[in-house]
Amino acid sequence: MMDTVALKEKSMQAIKSFGLPRLIITIFLLLLFVIAPLAKVNIASGISDMLTRFGMNAVLVLAMVPMVHSGCGLNFGLPLGIISGLLGATMTIEFGFTGFPSFLMAIVFATPFAIILGAGYGALLNRVKGGEMMIATYVGFSSVAFMCIMWLLLPYKSSDMVWGYAGTGLRTTISVEKAYLGVLDNFMRIEIGHLAIPTGTILFFALLSLLIWLFLRTKTGTAMTAVGSNPIFATASGVSVDRMRTLSVVLSTWLGAVGIIVYEQSFGFIQLYMGPFNMALPAVSAVLLGGASVNKASIANVVIGTLLFQGILTMTPSVMNGLIQMDVSEVIRIIVSNGMILYALTRKQEVTR
Amino acid sequence: MSKKLDMKNKVSVKELAINNLVPILFICICAVGIPLSGYSGSYLLNEILSRLGRNSFLVLSLLIPVMAGMGLNFGMTLGAMAGQIGLIFVSDWNVVGIPAMVLAAIISTPISILLGWLCGTILNNAKGREMVTSYIIGFFMNGVYQLVVLYFMGSIIPISSSALVLPRGYGIRNTVNLETMRKSLDNLIPVNIFGASVPVATFILVAVFCLVIIWFRKTKLGQDMRAVGQDMEVARQAGIKVEKTRVLSIILSTVFAGFGMIIYLQNIGTLNTYNSHSQIGMFSIAALLVGGASVDKASIKNVFIGIILFHTMFTIAPTVGRNLIGEAQLGEYFRVFVSYGVITLALVLYEIRTRREARKALEEAE
Amino acid sequence: MKLGRSFYIRIAAIVLVILLGVLMFFIGKQHTILLDNNKYEDIKALDEVTVAIDGVEGLPIYSRMRDQAVVTGQRHTIAVTYVDSNWEEHTFERDIKIPVGENMMILYLPYLVANPDSPQEEWLKHFESQAIVAEDASANEVVLDDSASLMAF
Numbered sequence: 001m002m003d004t005v006a007l008k009e010k011s012m013q014a015i016k017s018f019g020l021p022r023l024i025i026t027i028f029l030l031l032l033f034v035i036a037p038l039a040k041v042n043i044a045s046g047i048s049d050m051l052t053r054f055g056m057n058a059v060l061v062l063a064m065v066p067m068v069h070s071g072c073g074l075n076f077g078l079p080l081g082i083i084s085g086l087l088g089a090t091m092t093i094e095f096g097f098t099g100f101p102s103f104l105m106a107i108v109f110a111t112p113f114a115i116i117l118g119a120g121y122g123a124l125l126n127r128v129k130g131g132e133m134m135i136a137t138y139v140g141f142s143s144v145a146f147m148c149i150m151w152l153l154l155p156y157k158s159s160d161m162v163w164g165y166a167g168t169g170l171r172t173t174i175s176v177e178k179a180y181l182g183v184l185d186n187f188m189r190i191e192i193g194h195l196a197i198p199t200g201t202i203l204f205f206a207l208l209s210l211l212i213w214l215f216l217r218t219k220t221g222t223a224m225t226a227v228g229s230n231p232i233f234a235t236a237s238g239v240s241v242d243r244m245r246t247l248s249v250v251l252s253t254w255l256g257a258v259g260i261i262v263y264e265q266s267f268g269f270i271q272l273y274m275g276p277f278n279m280a281l282p283a284v285s286a287v288l289l290g291g292a293s294v295n296k297a298s299i300a301n302v303v304i305g306t307l308l309f310q311g312i313l314t315m316t317p318s319v320m321n322g323l324i325q326m327d328v329s330e331v332i333r334i335i336v337s338n339g340m341i342l343y344a345l346t347r348k349q350e351v352t353r
Numbered sequence: 354m355s356k357k358l359d360m361k362n363k364v365s366v367k368e369l370a371i372n373n374l375v376p377i378l379f380i381c382i383c384a385v386g387i388p389l390s391g392y393s394g395s396y397l398l399n400e401i402l403s404r405l406g407r408n409s410f411l412v413l414s415l416l417i418p419v420m421a422g423m424g425l426n427f428g429m430t431l432g433a434m435a436g437q438i439g440l441i442f443v444s445d446w447n448v449v450g451i452p453a454m455v456l457a458a459i460i461s462t463p464i465s466i467l468l469g470w471l472c473g474t475i476l477n478n479a480k481g482r483e484m485v486t487s488y489i490i491g492f493f494m495n496g497v498y499q500l501v502v503l504y505f506m507g508s509i510i511p512i513s514s515s516a517l518v519l520p521r522g523y524g525i526r527n528t529v530n531l532e533t534m535r536k537s538l539d540n541l542i543p544v545n546i547f548g549a550s551v552p553v554a555t556f557i558l559v560a561v562f563c564l565v566i567i568w569f570r571k572t573k574l575g576q577d578m579r580a581v582g583q584d585m586e587v588a589r590q591a592g593i594k595v596e597k598t599r600v601l602s603i604i605l606s607t608v609f610a611g612f613g614m615i616i617y618l619q620n621i622g623t624l625n626t627y628n629s630h631s632q633i634g635m636f637s638i639a640a641l642l643v644g645g646a647s648v649d650k651a652s653i654k655n656v657f658i659g660i661i662l663f664h665t666m667f668t669i670a671p672t673v674g675r676n677l678i679g680e681a682q683l684g685e686y687f688r689v690f691v692s693y694g695v696i697t698l699a700l701v702l703y704e705i706r707t708r709r710e711a712r713k714a715l716e717e718a719e
Numbered sequence: 720m721k722l723g724r725s726f727y728i729r730i731a732a733i734v735l736v737i738l739l740g741v742l743m744f745f746i747g748k749q750h751t752i753l754l755d756n757n758k759y760e761d762i763k764a765l766d767e768v769t770v771a772i773d774g775v776e777g778l779p780i781y782s783r784m785r786d787q788a789v790v791t792g793q794r795h796t797i798a799v800t801y802v803d804s805n806w807e808e809h810t811f812e813r814d815i816k817i818p819v820g821e822n823m824m825i826l827y828l829p830y831l832v833a834n835p836d837s838p839q840e841e842w843l844k845h846f847e848s849q850a851i852v853a854e855d856a857s858a859n860e861v862v863l864d865d866s867a868s869l870m871a872f
Contacts, residue, residue: 076485124701127701127704127705127708128700128701128704128705128708129708130481130704130708131700131703131704133482133485134482134484134485134488134700135697135700135701135704137485137488138693138696138697138700139697141693141697142690142693142694142697145686145689145690145692145693145694146690146694148686148689148690149683149686149687149690152678152680152682152683152686153678153683169680273686281492326504328500328504330499331496331499331500331503331504332496333496334492334493334495334496334499335493335496335497335500338489338490338492338493338496339493341489341493342475342486342489342490342493345479345482345485345486345489346475346478346479346486
């Protein structure tokens with residue numbers, strides 16, 4: 001008798017620590033996989049889609065981690081990093097790189113932009129401590145709108161990218177087929193029947209994760225975490241709060257830049273203009289779905305969150321279409337992702353930071 | 354003594370410039386842009402009057418939450434959604450003209466109250482980060498709105514008109530034609546000055562709303578809201594029900610935003626079912642900030658100055674872009690950039706100011 | 720729980736607003752009336768008839784033709800002017816009240832002219848609209864991209 005009560009309490013505790021929304025979504029995803037055969041959806045290809053999309057998005061989600069660690073909140077300003085990545089991507093095509101070198105060069109070109117933009121963005125966020133998230137959102141939006149003007153004006157020449165009839169101004173979508181399409185996806189790719197695993201992309205993500213994990217365990221990394229969890233203590237022990245925060249923002253911005261390049265090598269296209277506009281919210285909600293909160297995020301949160309989020313995204317449309325001939329996936333995506341963010345923003349223990 | 358006063362004055366002049374940085378910036382943009390656009394005075398006047406008519410109500414609806422210290426209510430989109438649902442119903446029922454507007458407003462009210470209550474309750478759980486939360490609520494509710502309008506209407510909620518429902522049998526079409534109520538309020542009392550038509554009836558309604566806001570500030574509830582906006586703890590000790598007051602301010606804002614959306618759409622004449630509401634909050638907030646408002650202070654004056662300046666920029670931007678660079682698209686991107694930039698700038702200035710004031714208060718306490 | 724005065728005032732206000740809504744529905748509802756000049760129940764079509772609704776005169780409707788008028792609200796006065804077999808012009812007026820749920824009604828003019836004093840139900844009937852909405856493929860697509868509305872504000 002006592003045992004069952006204890007068990008009940010224990011399971012309640014487990015649910016609480018796991019988070020109710022996360023539990024619901026995990027069950028929902030499992031349910032989708034269970035009923036998938038009823039809807040004549042191939043589970044293997046479902047898993048392949050999920051893994052492909054996981055690879056596409058994981059680095060973008062990883063870009064949340066450094067900023068959360070230093071207490072800058074969720075990186076709603078992800079579009080800024082994405083823009084650096086887009087600059088790198090367009091430059092590598094402009095200079096005519098192909099194959100794997102073009103992928104590396106895109107990252108190389110994007111890096112200085114990410115550092116400069118990230119440093120400015122970090123300096124700005126240091127002046128508005130406490131109100132970071134709203135301002136980050138609008139910094140992201142403003143920079144996207146500003147780059148819309150720039151994409152029209154910048155002196156790109158490559159005929160693969162500019163509008164044919166005008167000869168100036170970049171197109172809204174640019175194919176990366178000649179450059180780095182699939183360089184990671186097809187590296188050591190495993191294909192068994194319907195199951196396909198983009199090994200290269202996942203390995204690349206694992207490498208970046210490892211680097212971040214190692215970084216967070218260096219002296220600088222622990223100082224950064226200290227700044228996030230207890231700024232007063234950090235200042236007292238001689239750590240410059242502002243410097244650590246700026247560093248984390250630069251790191252997040254750079255990861256955003258790399259993230260979008262990884263995304264493109266799988267997706268096949270560079271999306272300019274309004275493309276990066278709504279990319280922050282899915283990444284934010286994915287990391288939250290994985291168990292992160294406004295001031296706590298780990299690599300495990302990124303992996304779990306991205307898998308769950310992309311799983312829902314890929315499985316819902318196919319299963320729903322198979323069952324009721326109704327595609328409600330877009331609506332589910334909006335409700336789940338924003339509901340997740342709302343849940344994180346309203347959790348009591350996080351209000352007092 | 355006199356030196357001290359002098360310094361205070363100097364600071365306040367500088368402060369004045371910083372506090373009004375956004376309007377000053379905009380006056381400059383408009384002063385440079387108007388000659389470059391080459392628009393005639395009467396065209397501009399017509400355009401500004403029409404935009405002033407259709408946007409004032411929406412922007413005014415933002416004032417109440419600012420008063421209650423809840424910042425800029427990005428959740429006004431919820432009111433816009435409620436207004437649109439009202440409009441979908443009246444156009445399904447074939448009701449036209451002014452009665453249609455009134456009926457749509459009546460239908461929107463309970464929906465707005467429900468959504469506003471929901472939004473206010475959520476915001477009470479996110480004190481200190483109301484703006485980002487209300488912003489996400491807007492996105493979240495957009496999903497719910499799509500679920501209702503795209504999947505429930507025509508299947509669960511009876512909508513019969515084939516002009517509204519998609520051929521598949523459920524869901525509302527991309528656009529709803531509001532031709533039968535187009536400008537029915539604007540042209541109710543037709544007046545022309547300098548070749549520009551003046552939406553007199555709309556302005557009367559806006560004026561009434563302004564009077565209501567002025568009166569509301571003096572009521573018990575209005576005073577309570579201001580007290581809550583000043584300091585929640587002090588207000589609580591004074592016996593004010595802080596949470597309830599905050600929720601009420603959001604409800605009021607949402608209801609009025611719904612009415613504002615109906616007025617806005619009667620001027621436009623078509624409802625873009627899935628798009629009309631999504632950016633309305635952003636543009637209304639940008640207009641208010643351009644008028645010199647900030648997160649914690651906004652007046653009726655800010656509303657009108659803001660709309661005039663912001664929409665002058667909005668009207669001329671594409672033509673200026675074409676005349677300068679030969680690309681109208683450029684002007685369009687420019688105005689989007691400016692809208693977002695203005696909000697960013699105003700938010701940053703506000704945060705810097707509050708932090709400086711907090712530091713000053715801390716120094717004085719020591 | 721004791722219900723105070725303010726409770727009743729609130730209830731009264733809500734009822735009042737709902738009544739206002741109902742009133743708006745009645746006076747703002749748009750109806751289409753088809754003015755039909757075809758043979759109806761063995762009564763021959765008229766050679767020429769003109770119908771003025773609330774003083775607004777329409778075009779002449781010749782034999783075997785049909786016109787339509789759009790009216791707002793329920794109560795209307797129709798003035799029918801027709802030419803009889805002796806080429807003499809007659810005019811008479813009737814008040815009509817359109818039942819509120821109706822979107823489209825058909826008015827059989829020959830019957831009305833033959834029996835001007837008969838009750839309204841005999842010559843003003845419900846009509847099931849078979850209106851064909853122009854099917855434009857692009858109108859059937861739903862665009863959920865909200866950045867599109869940035870450009871068209």
